[in-house]
Amino acid sequence: xxxxxxxxxxxxxxxxxxxxxxxxYDLPPFEYSPSRPEMTxxxxxxxxxxxVSVSVKLVRRRLVVTYSAxxxxxxxxxxxxxxILRLDEPLDEFYRLISSDPQLGWASTAGAGRLLRSENVWExxxxxxxxxxxxxxLTKKMVSNLVQKLGEPAADGRKAFPxxxxxxxxxxxxxxxxxxxGYRSPYLAELAQAVSSGQLxxxxxxxxxxxxAELRKQLKKVKGVGDYAADNLLKxxxxxxxxxxxxxxxxxxxxxxxNRGKACEDKKVIRFYEKFGRWRALAVWCDITEHWFNQDVxxxx
DNA sequence: GCGTCCAGGTCTACC
DNA sequence: GGTAGACCTGGACGC
Numbered sequence: 257x258x259x260x261x262x263x264x265x266x267x268x269x270x271x272x273x274x275x276x277x278x279x280x281y282d283l284p285p286f287e288y289s290p291s292r293p294e295m296t297x298x299x300x301x302x303x304x305x306x307x308v309s310v311s312v313k314l315v316r317r318r319l320v321v322t323y324s325a326x327x328x329x330x331x332x333x334x335x336x337x338x339x340i341l342r343l344d345e346p347l348d349e350f351y352r353l354i355s356s357d358p359q360l361g362w363a364s365t366a367g368a369g370r371l372l373r374s375e376n377v378w379e380x381x382x383x384x385x386x387x388x389x390x391x392x393x394l395t396k397k398m399v400s401n402l403v404q405k406l407g408e409p410a411a412d413g414r415k416a417f418p419x420x421x422x423x424x425x426x427x428x429x430x431x432x433x434x435x436x437x438g439y440r441s442p443y444l445a446e447l448a449q450a451v452s453s454g455q456l457x458x459x460x461x462x463x464x465x466x467x468x469a470e471l472r473k474q475l476k477k478v479k480g481v482g483d484y485a486a487d488n489l490l491k492x493x494x495x496x497x498x499x500x501x502x503x504x505x506x507x508x509x510x511x512x513x514x515n516r517g518k519a520c521e522d523k524k525v526i527r528f529y530e531k532f533g534r535w536r537a538l539a540v541w542c543d544i545t546e547h548w549f550n551q552d553v554x555x556x557x
Numbered sequence: 558g559c560g561t562c563c564a565g566g567t568c569t570a571c572c
Numbered sequence: 573g574g575t576a577g578a579c580c581t582g583g584a585c586g587c
Contacts, residue, residue: 389566394581438580482567
């Protein structure tokens with residue numbers, strides 16, 4: 257008999273805009289199909305307990321989370337889902353700022369703007385490194401390999417993202433030959449060692465009181481994390497006042513939408529979103545992903 | 558089927 | 573601080 261926990265939602269929350277906010281839903285241990293609005297995820301083993309595989313569905317403006325584990329896991333599961341879907345993130349100021357904006361008003365109407373994230377910063381950090389300098393297909397391959405080859409299975413057989421310890425237990429050659437991480441292999445091995453040994457604790461970035469520019473410097477100290485990766489991580493940490501996380505795809509979308517298809521310097525992109533102040537990185541993302549949700553921009557859960 | 562070229566960010570060495 | 577070249581993979585392309 258599966259356990260179940262129900263989670264109430266903030267008024268401006270959209271399930272599909274949050275889960276589908278960026279590509280994370282397409283990477284294990286997430287599973288999601290827009291045509292079947294149910295998200296599954298596997299929480300890592302914790303405190304000697306095995307991974308927990310959860311299924312999340314929207315039922316009458318509430319999230320119903322079912323999982324095959326002891327009901328004593330209710331607290332952890334509910335807290336984890338709130339974190340992943342950013343249910344406690346205050347976006348009222350952002351929505352007020354964009355509500356009358358011709359480009360972004362749709363996002364406040366739709367309840368978009370919450371960017372899906374993993375249960376912890378460690379997982380987001382490794383996945384972000386796997387997005388750099390390669391196609392999305394290769395990112396999927398690397399992350400799938402990590403989960404399949406180093407992740408621990410939950411009761412239903414689905415595997416969690418590997419822990420720092422599990423990743424520290426293998427050599428750089430394993431990442432090169434088995435994960436197909438290429439030149440990122442020594443970066444992943446070094447990162448896993450640092451986190452596993454306690455030398456680096458990415459979770460502290462969530463509550464860091466450092467100014468965003470300083471925190472960005474900290475992130476860039478991790479090998480494999482450059483400008484784009486640091487800015488992407490800052491967004492997942494809830495900091496939207498860093499850089500704009502401009503990669504080739506974001507740039508090409510901007511050129512199409514705002515520059516008659518012609519390439520331009522990043523300075524022009526930055527100027528375009530300046531008016532959104534400390535929300536600029538979130539504004540960029542909402543703007544260039546608008547077409548993903550064009551079929552229905554109502555707050556349809 | 559094979560070889561070549563290219564795109565994709567980051568690192569390091571160098572200026 | 574800015575720049576060039578290397579890193580590695582997989583897809584596209586030509587033969």
